[in-house]
Amino acid sequence: MAAAEFACSGDAYGTKVSVGNTVTSGRSAPVALGCGTTPGIRKTNTVASVDASPLLTSGTVSTTAGTFASPTKSRTSATVQDVNLVSGLITATAVKSVSSTIHDGTGFSTSDNGTTFTNLKIGTLSVDATVAPNTRIDILGGYVILNEQVEKIGARSASLTVNAIHVFLDDGTEIIVAHARSGLKGPVVGTLDGYAYGSKVVLGSGLVTSGPSFRQGLPCLGTNGKLRVNEGVGVSVGSLLDTGTIRNTATGTVNATTADGETTSTVQSANVLDGLVSSGLRRSSAGRRPGCVHRRQHHRSMGAPASIDEIAEQGYGLAVRERDNDLSAVAVPVLDGDRRLIAILGVQGPATRFDAVFMTALVPALCDRAAVIAAAF
Numbered sequence: 001m002a003a004a005e006f007a008c009s010g011d012a013y014g015t016k017v018s019v020g021n022t023v024t025s026g027r028s029a030p031v032a033l034g035c036g037t038t039p040g041i042r043k044t045n046t047v048a049s050v051d052a053s054p055l056l057t058s059g060t061v062s063t064t065a066g067t068f069a070s071p072t073k074s075r076t077s078a079t080v081q082d083v084n085l086v087s088g089l090i091t092a093t094a095v096k097s098v099s100s101t102i103h104d105g106t107g108f109s110t111s112d113n114g115t116t117f118t119n120l121k122i123g124t125l126s127v128d129a130t131v132a133p134n135t136r137i138d139i140l141g142g143y144v145i146l147n148e149q150v151e152k153i154g155a156r157s158a159s160l161t162v163n164a165i166h167v168f169l170d171d172g173t174e175i176i177v178a179h180a181r182s183g184l185k186g187p188v189v190g191t192l193d194g195y196a197y198g199s200k201v202v203l204g205s206g207l208v209t210s211g212p213s214f215r216q217g218l219p220c221l222g223t224n225g226k227l228r229v230n231e232g233v234g235v236s237v238g239s240l241l242d243t244g245t246i247r248n249t250a251t252g253t254v255n256a257t258t259a260d261g262e263t264t265s266t267v268q269s270a271n272v273l274d275g276l277v278s279s280g281l282r283r284s285s286a287g288r289r290p291g292c293v294h295r296r297q298h299h300r301s302m303g304a305p306a307s308i309d310e311i312a313e314q315g316y317g318l319a320v321r322e323r324d325n326d327l328s329a330v331a332v333p334v335l336d337g338d339r340r341l342i343a344i345l346g347v348q349g350p351a352t353r354f355d356a357v358f359m360t361a362l363v364p365a366l367c368d369r370a371a372v373i374a375a376a377f
Helices: 308-314 356-375
Strands: 007-019 022-025 042-047 050-052 056-058 061-068 072-085 090-104 107-111 116-118 120-122 125-127 135-139 142-153 157-169 173-185 208-210 228-232 246-254 259-272 277-286 317-320 327-335 341-350
Touching: 007 050, 007 056, 007 061, 007 090, 022 050, 056 173, 072 157, 090 157, 107 142, 107 157, 317 356, 327 356, 341 356
Parallel strands: 007 072, 090 173
Antiparallel strands: 007 022, 007 173, 042 061, 050 056, 056 072, 061 072, 072 090, 072 173, 090 107, 090 116, 090 120, 120 125, 135 142, 142 157, 157 173, 228 246, 246 259, 259 277, 317 327, 327 341
């Protein structure tokens, strides 16, 4: 039986400004974890400055996101230097938010440890370096939430969102400074991927004249068995394509024993190339990608080969200096719709640089290509 796996998620960004439903300054220096189960991942991003004056200006923005083992943890952070909001009403030398979600022997927990404010002033009020969660301060024309936190802890998942500064103005303007969110879900047997769309038109020059219509994605942690639908009345691209109603769906379940998903696309009354190709109804579907349940490798001593049962359990195989002391390799199976082995896809390299951590990081990409190969059979 494989060790319990936890899917890590999270994202961070430095600043964002929106007025009503319009974003006037998007997420600066964004970074995201996705939702893999591999520990030791670290991502960073930085920008030199942000200018959305008079609502916001800043100096350097730096963000990080990472995954850890012993205990299992996802952690994100955002640091913003030289903050100036609302024409100087709010200023700070630096603002930092940190979000951590942890699972250990006692269960799930979260932490904002590391969230700090340096020389923060709101009007004439000087604010301490550490602030209690969800502290509200009224300002002229609105209010500010400092160390804004949204925590969710359940039986199989947990997450924490931290916004160091969140400004709400009476005219509908919102300003966020130093956003960090982390999360864990598990135990899970693997993660999912996929999407469906009804149509797409690309000219020979590579110009996309009609992008993926009514695209519906399949979240990596599934939909808890619920059906997600994106549909529309149809697509018309001159003489190239004309369709009736398009309906795309995605559903999936991820837990300790299964990682199953399905996407479907249904197109009514398709007319292609001015009637050269036509169809009353066209439906396609895709289930779980064969061979792509990715579980973290069981650590073993150098050169000790995995058993067949272990390889089958984790969904891929590593060979570290097994047959050649200077060579290491990683491989995944290519399975047909009945989960019969039709091929093996692998990558090998020099053992001095191709270690277990590096090879394990290649598994999701290998799974993607294995799915493409399997689809041809």
